[in-house]
Amino acid sequence: MDLLENIKKLKGIEADKDFTERSRSLILSAGREQNRFSFWQLVFKNLEIGTTLALAGLLILMILGGFSAWKILAPLQLSSLDQASLRAEAQAIDIQIKLAGLNYEEAARAIKSSESTPPTAQRQTRVVGKKQGSEISEKTNNEAVSPMKADVTTTTTTTPTTSSPSTAISIDEALKRLSN
Amino acid sequence: MTQGKTIIVGFVFLTAILFVTNVKVLAADKSTCSLNQDKFDELKSIQNNPLSDYLEELNVRKALLLNTVNCAIEEAANLQMNLNSTATNDADVKKLASQLAGRLRDAIEYFEIQKSKVADLGLQGSRDFARNLKDWRDGNYKPAAKLSSNLIIWNRNQVILETAQNRITQVARTMNLLKLIDNEKIQGLFNDAQTNFKEALDYNQKAKDSLLRGFEAPDESLDAIKLTLESLAKTYQKFFDLNSLVNIAPSR
Numbered sequence: 001m002d003l004l005e006n007i008k009k010l011k012g013i014e015a016d017k018d019f020t021e022r023s024r025s026l027i028l029s030a031g032r033e034q035n036r037f038s039f040w041q042l043v044f045k046n047l048e049i050g051t052t053l054a055l056a057g058l059l060i061l062m063i064l065g066g067f068s069a070w071k072i073l074a075p076l077q078l079s080s081l082d083q084a085s086l087r088a089e090a091q092a093i094d095i096q097i098k099l100a101g102l103n104y105e106e107a108a109r110a111i112k113s114s115e116s117t118p119p120t121a122q123r124q125t126r127v128v129g130k131k132q133g134s135e136i137s138e139k140t141n142n143e144a145v146s147p148m149k150a151d152v153t154t155t156t157t158t159t160p161t162t163s164s165p166s167t168a169i170s171i172d173e174a175l176k177r178l179s180n
Numbered sequence: 181m182t183q184g185k186t187i188i189v190g191f192v193f194l195t196a197i198l199f200v201t202n203v204k205v206l207a208a209d210k211s212t213c214s215l216n217q218d219k220f221d222e223l224k225s226i227q228n229n230p231l232s233d234y235l236e237e238l239n240v241r242k243a244l245l246l247n248t249v250n251c252a253i254e255e256a257a258n259l260q261m262n263l264n265s266t267a268t269n270d271a272d273v274k275k276l277a278s279q280l281a282g283r284l285r286d287a288i289e290y291f292e293i294q295k296s297k298v299a300d301l302g303l304q305g306s307r308d309f310a311r312n313l314k315d316w317r318d319g320n321y322k323p324a325a326k327l328s329s330n331l332i333i334w335n336r337n338q339v340i341l342e343t344a345q346n347r348i349t350q351v352a353r354t355m356n357l358l359k360l361i362d363n364e365k366i367q368g369l370f371n372d373a374q375t376n377f378k379e380a381l382d383y384n385q386k387a388k389d390s391l392l393r394g395f396e397a398p399d400e401s402l403d404a405i406k407l408t409l410e411s412l413a414k415t416y417q418k419f420f421d422l423n424s425l426v427n428i429a430p431s432r
Binding site for chain 2: 079090093096107174175
């Protein structure tokens with residue numbers, strides 16, 4: 001019974017008035033201080049996030065190869081004067097020069113051959129005759145490129161693509177021989 | 181299961197591509213033309229042999245004539261095929277290509293008709309046949325064939341010229357961006373490249389004008405085509421010199 005009455009008395013417990021006031025003022029002043037510095041904290045916080053993102057992005061870029069610091073130290077590279085592509089283009093010109101130097105029979109065969117066979121297998125037709133090539137040199141020199149002089153005679157023979165022990169004869173030559 | 185299906189489909193697709201490529205190459209290599217010296221040596225030995233009869237010689241001659249006519253047909257067909265596949269936006273060039281293809285078609289028809297006559301030829305007839313066919317080719321077929329060949333080469337040059345033009349534009353842009361154009365030597369080389377390229381364009385135009393004049397002067401167009409290529413070669417020589425001068429690192 002005493003216990004019950006004691007428990008009932010607990011209902012009336014209150015904090016000390018002074019303590020209550022002191023605590024209230026403490027709580028209120030703490031909140032106010034936070035509000036006073038939130039703007040700068042916000043700014044620095046955003047700056048921190050932004051810097052973190054930027055650095056992360058830069059790191060990803062470097063990993064993916066978008067930027068290489070050592071390229072600054074390497075010799076200057078100009079993609080517009082890339083040697084490999086220049087060489088490929090120059091080779092195309094060389095092929096055209098050779099085609100233009102053939103007579104129409106061989107040119108037709110060479111064109112057909114170049115369009116149906118892969119580039120590595122293109123040089124199967126051999127023209128026998130006097131011909132000075134206009135090879136484009138990759139080395140630095142001040143010599144002019146020698147002009148192409150094709151002196152292919154009408155009896156020029158070509159090595160056929162299929163291996164044959166005998167020399168091929170042109171149509172004109174064949175008709176000439178059969179006329180006699 | 182899905183992965184398995186993908187692999188099978190991919191394999192079938194790859195096989196199909198390989199098959200088509202090989203068929204195309206085989207078709208291109210399949211040639212009925214085989215004019216060889218040893219066949220003519222055989223004819224000569226028969227002619228020189230007093231014991232051989234004229235039938236033996238006639239049979240060899242007929243075989244050679246048939247072979248020769250087949251070669252002529254194949255040659256004309258190749259040129260015609262290349263002409264027909266000439267891709268161009270120029271209306272005049274297209275018209276010329278079409279006209280020449282027509283002439284080659286007529287030549288093929290003529291050869292086919294002549295081929296059918298070979299079986300009935302005698303010994304002297306075979307000689308006359310060969311002579312007449314050669315004359316006909318010289319007068320009718322060869323001018324069209326030469327012009328066709330020149331046109332095909334000229335058309336292929338247009339792609340090369342376009343590539344060279346793009347190259348010059350790229351190089352100019354790079355030179356200006358990196359202020360390399362201020363270097364006297366570099367500027368000199370680049371100016372030379374531009375001059376050579378302009379020459380190439382001029383010769384190219386001359387070649388086109390000659391081609392469009394038709395059969396008047398087929399050699400003229402070929403000369404202009406060769407000069408175009410020469411100028412292009414000089415242009416690229418300058419590019420290589422520029423390359424060396426700016427100490428480009430070799431590309432991988």
